[in-house]
Amino acid sequence: MIAIVDYGLGNVSAIENIYRRLGIEVVAARSAAELAQAPRLILPGVGSFDWAMRLLDQSGMREALDDAVLGRRIPVLGICVGFQMMLRRSDEGVLPGLGWIDGEVRKFEPARSGKPTRLPHMGWNDVRSSTFDPIFAGLEEPMRFYFLHSYYVQLAAREGEIGTADYQGDFCCAARHDNVVGVQFHPEKSHQWGVGLLRNFAGSSSC
Amino acid sequence: MLRPRISPCLLVHEGGLVKTERFGNPKYVGDPINAVRIFNEKEVDEIVVLDIDATARNREPDYDLIRRLAAECRMPLCYGGGVRKLEHFERIVSLGVEKVAVGAACCELPELITKAAEVVGSQSVVAVVDARRSAPAAQPTVLTRNASVDAKVTPADHARRLEGLGAGEILVNSIDRDGTRTGYDLELVQSIRDAVSCPITALGGAGSLVHLGELVQRFGIIGASAGSLFVFKGVYKAVLINYPNRADRDRLVSESLGARGSLG
Amino acid sequence: MDHRPYQICSNCVMDTTDSLIAFDEAGVCDHCRTFERTIKPNWHTDARGRAEIERIAAGIRKEGRGRDFDCIIGMSGGIDSSYLVYLAKEELGLRPLVFHVDAGWNSQEAVNNIERIVDRLNLDLFTEVIDWEEMRDLQLAYFRAGVPQIDTPQDHAFFATMYNFAEQNGIRHILTGANYSTECVRNPIEWMYYQSDSVQLRDIHSRFGSRPLAKFPITSVLRHKVYLRYIKRIQVVAPLNHMPYIKADAMKLLADRFGWQPYPQKHFESRFTRFYEGFWLPGKFGYDVRRVQFSSLILTGQMTREDALERLKTPPLDAATIAQETAFVAAKLRITEEELMGYFRAPNKTYRDYRSQDSVYRVGAWAMRLLGLARGGKR
Numbered sequence: 001m002i003a004i005v006d007y008g009l010g011n012v013s014a015i016e017n018i019y020r021r022l023g024i025e026v027v028a029a030r031s032a033a034e035l036a037q038a039p040r041l042i043l044p045g046v047g048s049f050d051w052a053m054r055l056l057d058q059s060g061m062r063e064a065l066d067d068a069v070l071g072r073r074i075p076v077l078g079i080c081v082g083f084q085m086m087l088r089r090s091d092e093g094v095l096p097g098l099g100w101i102d103g104e105v106r107k108f109e110p111a112r113s114g115k116p117t118r119l120p121h122m123g124w125n126d127v128r129s130s131t132f133d134p135i136f137a138g139l140e141e142p143m144r145f146y147f148l149h150s151y152y153v154q155l156a157a158r159e160g161e162i163g164t165a166d167y168q169g170d171f172c173c174a175a176r177h178d179n180v181v182g183v184q185f186h187p188e189k190s191h192q193w194g195v196g197l198l199r200n201f202a203g204s205s206s207c
Numbered sequence: 208m209l210r211p212r213i214s215p216c217l218l219v220h221e222g223g224l225v226k227t228e229r230f231g232n233p234k235y236v237g238d239p240i241n242a243v244r245i246f247n248e249k250e251v252d253e254i255v256v257l258d259i260d261a262t263a264r265n266r267e268p269d270y271d272l273i274r275r276l277a278a279e280c281r282m283p284l285c286y287g288g289g290v291r292k293l294e295h296f297e298r299i300v301s302l303g304v305e306k307v308a309v310g311a312a313c314c315e316l317p318e319l320i321t322k323a324a325e326v327v328g329s330q331s332v333v334a335v336v337d338a339r340r341s342a343p344a345a346q347p348t349v350l351t352r353n354a355s356v357d358a359k360v361t362p363a364d365h366a367r368r369l370e371g372l373g374a375g376e377i378l379v380n381s382i383d384r385d386g387t388r389t390g391y392d393l394e395l396v397q398s399i400r401d402a403v404s405c406p407i408t409a410l411g412g413a414g415s416l417v418h419l420g421e422l423v424q425r426f427g428i429i430g431a432s433a434g435s436l437f438v439f440k441g442v443y444k445a446v447l448i449n450y451p452n453r454a455d456r457d458r459l460v461s462e463s464l465g466a467r468g469s470l471g
Numbered sequence: 472m473d474h475r476p477y478q479i480c481s482n483c484v485m486d487t488t489d490s491l492i493a494f495d496e497a498g499v500c501d502h503c504r505t506f507e508r509t510i511k512p513n514w515h516t517d518a519r520g521r522a523e524i525e526r527i528a529a530g531i532r533k534e535g536r537g538r539d540f541d542c543i544i545g546m547s548g549g550i551d552s553s554y555l556v557y558l559a560k561e562e563l564g565l566r567p568l569v570f571h572v573d574a575g576w577n578s579q580e581a582v583n584n585i586e587r588i589v590d591r592l593n594l595d596l597f598t599e600v601i602d603w604e605e606m607r608d609l610q611l612a613y614f615r616a617g618v619p620q621i622d623t624p625q626d627h628a629f630f631a632t633m634y635n636f637a638e639q640n641g642i643r644h645i646l647t648g649a650n651y652s653t654e655c656v657r658n659p660i661e662w663m664y665y666q667s668d669s670v671q672l673r674d675i676h677s678r679f680g681s682r683p684l685a686k687f688p689i690t691s692v693l694r695h696k697v698y699l700r701y702i703k704r705i706q707v708v709a710p711l712n713h714m715p716y717i718k719a720d721a722m723k724l725l726a727d728r729f730g731w732q733p734y735p736q737k738h739f740e741s742r743f744t745r746f747y748e749g750f751w752l753p754g755k756f757g758y759d760v761r762r763v764q765f766s767s768l769i770l771t772g773q774m775t776r777e778d779a780l781e782r783l784k785t786p787p788l789d790a791a792t793i794a795q796e797t798a799f800v801a802a803k804l805r806i807t808e809e810e811l812m813g814y815f816r817a818p819n820k821t822y823r824d825y826r827s828q829d830s831v832y833r834v835g836a837w838a839m840r841l842l843g844l845a846r847g848g849k850r
Binding site for chain 1: 208209210211212250252253274277278280281282283300301302303305325326327328329330331375376404405406428430
Binding site: 449 | 577582585
């Protein structure tokens with residue numbers, strides 16, 4: 001069973017639709033009590049960093065989330081801004097992040113590899129896995145996913161990096177720290193690759 | 208490598224899908240849900256659905272239709288039509304839609320763009336710029352409300368202002384090329400490219416994959432949207448949903464980008 | 472419900488779910504006897520059949536000279552019509568206009584198959600899109616009527632559009648993928664009745680529909696079987712009956728040459744037909760159309776009776792698929808699953824419960840047989 005943390009942001013319906021059509025039980029959790037039951041969590045997110053952190057704090061689920069993830073070590077998948085929230089801070093805002101993954105979120109530089117950077121990074125891009133991770137198991141290579149963001153994750157240590165993409169230079173687009181995994185792209189809008197990744201997250205005990 | 212986005216653009220009129228020519232003469236194309244479902248199974252890059260009645264008839268966005276469309280999409284969906292309030296943005300996004308397109312409101316309610324960008328993020332705010340040239344070599348001008356109101360501004364100035372207000376993407380649509388299948392108005396697109404740094408999607412005039420290739424070759428990473436091309440087939444304009452498969456798309460993109468050479 | 476003891480044909484797999492079935496002393500049913508006595512002796516797939524179709528094709532080519540196309544072929548994306556298009560163009564040297572009727576239920580595979588074949592054979596395509604709101608309303612009317620033949624809206628629209636188009640454009644030849652090879656046993660009338668009966672269609676619509684049928688194409692059996700056939704002389708030809716037509720071979724050829732995608736079962740090019748034949752008809756009425764299809768294949772040597780019986784042991788669709796398709800159909804028709812299943816559980820009706828032109832069909836069939844113009848056929 002998957003619980004999607006529904007704090008008011010992120011494409012909860014799309015993720016629910018995918019799991020329903022896969023026949024996997026899914027629920028949108030809106031309270032600390034609902035979170036407490038879930039064996040696996042998804043933290044979605046779109047929009048700006050501070051807005052997302054504020055809404056998460058206001059949802060009343062912040063403590064339950066920290067407890068589930070850091071205390072009980074429940075597997076959790078962060079998507080897009082949900083992934084960014086798992087880091088310590090972001091260039092986009094002033095509020096601190098959840099700090100579950102060591103690193104920060106940086107804005108794409110105005111120029112990369114000698115070319116001006118057009119923002120946001122929007123569209124389908126290839127994802128290369130750095131070290132094998134079970135969320136990418138069985139996905140057709142080369143993997144491609146849909147991206148829509150202007151900020152990217154910069155890990156404190158490379159070893160947490162499980163996937164990179166090239167936008168005028170490589171950047172980290174997927175990372176893991178124990179039970180916490182995050183992806184910058186949108187698996188709920190990435191056709192077969194996304195469905196496969198979400199299925200992997202729901203199914204594998206090592207996810 | 209980031210790819211140019213190739214997206215079908217579907218027009219909804221009185222609940223059914225239609226295709227227009229120069230914004231007139233709507234021809235019935237069928238049930239929107241079935242069309243989107245087939246495009247989803249063809250794994251299109253993303254899809255744009257515009258309700259062409261809503262603003263003209265002062266109607267709210269059709270949330271039931273939106274919810275059902277979103278349920279069929281495993282790719283990003285951009286929805287527009289009748290969006291005039293912040294609440295519209297919020298509701299549409301919460302139904303599972305990535306981007307919300309605004310047309311008339313860009314002229315009539317510009318502060319809405321800024322508010323929406325703050326709440327849902329500028330990446331979800333798409334400003335639609337419908338432009339028409341009175342003659343092939345004449346300067347294009349922006350029209351709204353299904354080409355019935357003259358906004359008295361050039362597309363480039365309009366786009367620049369909208370980006371400044373917070374729009375995260377410009378969808379530039381050539382009214383005079385719409386449905387003609389004679390190719391995109393590349394100069395119009397160029398004027399927008401010169402004016403803004405956010406992503407652009409071109410619409411209006413694509414009649415074959417060659418036209419998509421021309422657009423990509425000239426502009427590199429850009430959105431190539433088309434209506435007639437992906438909905439009609441052949442001289443009788445037979446309605447048949449079609450879209451190039453992944454291999455053909457990748458080949459088209461790599462050849463077109465390759466032909467750009469050192470432009471990048 | 473019929474009170475006869477259960478009996479299944481000893482030769483094919485038709486059984487007493489066809490309530491009009493009759494068995495001889497050897498336990499062989501009347502479908503088999505009709506095939507042996509009237510269809511098979513007159514069905515030539517050898518040189519004689521080939522010569523006949525060549526002759527017809529030559530006539531079509533001659534009449535069509537100077538025109539953009541010489542015949543029309545209705546293409547659903549299914550195997551029969553797809554193979555027919557290939558045959559018409561490549562082997563019979565015809566110049567068909569490919570015609571497709573979009574009733575809103577096309578699967579992606581169907582659309583893809585049509586595209587591939589039309590492109591690779593360099594043919595022109597014409598599509599008629601049925602107004603979805605009217606189609607939906609008519610389909611719901613049929614559900615509410617409680618009759619088995621709920622796929623009539625799609626079928627009727629197809630025939631009506633084809634004939635209308637042929638008449639309006641002065642086309643004299645319609646090629647159909649109808650074939651004895653996979654269809655020599657026909658669906659019993661009580662299962663699917665006659666899709667072309669416009670009197671019944673209008674009656675069901677007037678009782679259970681909620682919006683006018685303004686754009687929906689309507690034909691009538693007298694119109695297309697008598698007027699168009701004998702007055703306007705629009706001829707319907709079934710080329711697949713004039714040569715050996717083995718489905719498996721046809722599918723392989725199309726897959727190899729055109730990348731044609733096969734379907735899991737007959738008629739799966741329409742999601743609605745799949746739901747109808749795979750769940751609704753067997754579940755609500757006990758009619759399994761696979762019996763008809765397999766019996767045809769048995770009679771034409773393409774399937775063994777043992778194999779058919781084995782396959783009939785499992786339902787056409789498993790429970791998970793039924794749940795998924797039920798949800799899909801309900802969502803597409805914009806009703807709740809409760810409402811749809813309400814129709815499923817409602818009392819079963821038959822075509823006799825509504826106005827019909829049944830008498831016209833019976834007289835017509837008798838007349839056609841008398842005049843030697845038809846063999847076998849529905850009963």
